[in-house]
Amino acid sequence: MIVGSIKENTTLEKRVSITPESAKNIIGLGLKVYVEKDYATHLGINDDEYLKIGVEIKNSPNEIMNLSNLITKVNCPNDDEIKILKDKTILIGMLNPSKNKSQIEKIINKKIKPFSLELLPRITRAQSMDVLSSQSNLAGYRAVVDCVAQFEKAVPMMMTAAGTVPAAKVLVIGAGVAGLQAIATAKRLGAIVSATDVRSASKEQVESLGGKFLTVEQSEDMETAAGYAKEASDDYKKKQAEMMKDALKKNDIVICTALIPGKPAPRILTEDLVKLMKPGSIVYDLAAEHGGNSAFSEAGKINTINDIKIIGVKSLMNSLPLTASSLYAKNLFSFIRNLYSKSKKDFNINLEDEIIEKSLIKEV
Numbered sequence: 001m002i003v004g005s006i007k008e009n010t011t012l013e014k015r016v017s018i019t020p021e022s023a024k025n026i027i028g029l030g031l032k033v034y035v036e037k038d039y040a041t042h043l044g045i046n047d048d049e050y051l052k053i054g055v056e057i058k059n060s061p062n063e064i065m066n067l068s069n070l071i072t073k074v075n076c077p078n079d080d081e082i083k084i085l086k087d088k089t090i091l092i093g094m095l096n097p098s099k100n101k102s103q104i105e106k107i108i109n110k111k112i113k114p115f116s117l118e119l120l121p122r123i124t125r126a127q128s129m130d131v132l133s134s135q136s137n138l139a140g141y142r143a144v145v146d147c148v149a150q151f152e153k154a155v156p157m158m159m160t161a162a163g164t165v166p167a168a169k170v171l172v173i174g175a176g177v178a179g180l181q182a183i184a185t186a187k188r189l190g191a192i193v194s195a196t197d198v199r200s201a202s203k204e205q206v207e208s209l210g211g212k213f214l215t216v217e218q219s220e221d222m223e224t225a226a227g228y229a230k231e232a233s234d235d236y237k238k239k240q241a242e243m244m245k246d247a248l249k250k251n252d253i254v255i256c257t258a259l260i261p262g263k264p265a266p267r268i269l270t271e272d273l274v275k276l277m278k279p280g281s282i283v284y285d286l287a288a289e290h291g292g293n294s295a296f297s298e299a300g301k302i303n304t305i306n307d308i309k310i311i312g313v314k315s316l317m318n319s320l321p322l323t324a325s326s327l328y329a330k331n332l333f334s335f336i337r338n339l340y341s342k343s344k345k346d347f348n349i350n351l352e353d354e355i356i357e358k359s360l361i362k363e364v
Helices: 020-028 047-051 061-067 079-084 101-109 124-129 131-150 177-188 202-208 234-250 321-339 354-359
Strands: 002-005 032-036 056-058 070-075 090-094 113-116 158-160 163-165 169-173 192-196 253-256 282-285 302-305 308-312
Touching: 002 061, 020 032, 020 047, 020 321, 032 061, 047 056, 056 061, 061 079, 070 321, 079 101, 090 321, 101 113, 113 354, 124 321, 124 354, 131 177, 131 253, 131 282, 131 308, 131 321, 169 177, 169 234, 177 192, 177 202, 177 253, 192 234, 321 354
Parallel strands: 002 032, 002 070, 032 056, 070 090, 090 113, 169 192, 169 253, 253 282, 282 308
Antiparallel strands: 158 163, 302 308
């Protein structure tokens, strides 16, 4: 059985789904691995690193698509790639089915089995495959690093002979994986950190990292059975806005990470709320590609309003492609290992397995 992977469009996506390390592990299962020529040279990984562990290098994507039983990708294939996908192939990637309905429909019509790793259930057995966590961890770290680069003041408190420089104040909106990493990174740099989340269960996690949890008084349960945040009620949004008014006047940097699976990002910071911030402040919106948590946020742009920078993030993992690829490839290997039956020497799509059943896209 053959696992194949073709080059991504590096102008849009610099990550790869198979690294030499993960290829070695896949081969260790008894599978063959094919990758396209110059597959990861943009990351400083030349073809020889793949060849010496037994990976076969093919000259064209067509050849790989025709020969492989399972194809790995980072993102959903484009229309040209779908055309050369072999019928009844298995496809694994971050396919974003809510955004790519047209492509997914074409894939399913070719009797291809598409697995989208963002759909994995939040269970212990799936932790090693959790791409959302591995990539969000990096996003939270990078968000703080980028903000510090844009912030025109020192972050930690400094006591000097000339006087004391106060520590910067950072507010993190959304205390999921990205938010928690942002809190930890900002604290390590010496900032005073606070955070808020609709899930009351996140309070303990925020405080364990040294952050102050800002609470919105509410009685409704804001967490889904899968552990994700759900959309807030109008009453909750009003209370949240009131709490934000005071918080935004005090903070220098606001990092937005709030997402709702399968829906546009919740708009938390209105135009009026943003304008309450001090001149020189920064809003860093990790949710910009999904509609944005903040007013004035546009993916891939920095907008300045009243001397406040609103940074809309786009393709953030392209700024950390080697590390992001390493983690993603490990997640993907764990999924392949769960899918492959060594005894049968075949991929076993067992729908009684919760991991396989939840991540397989059956319809759009």
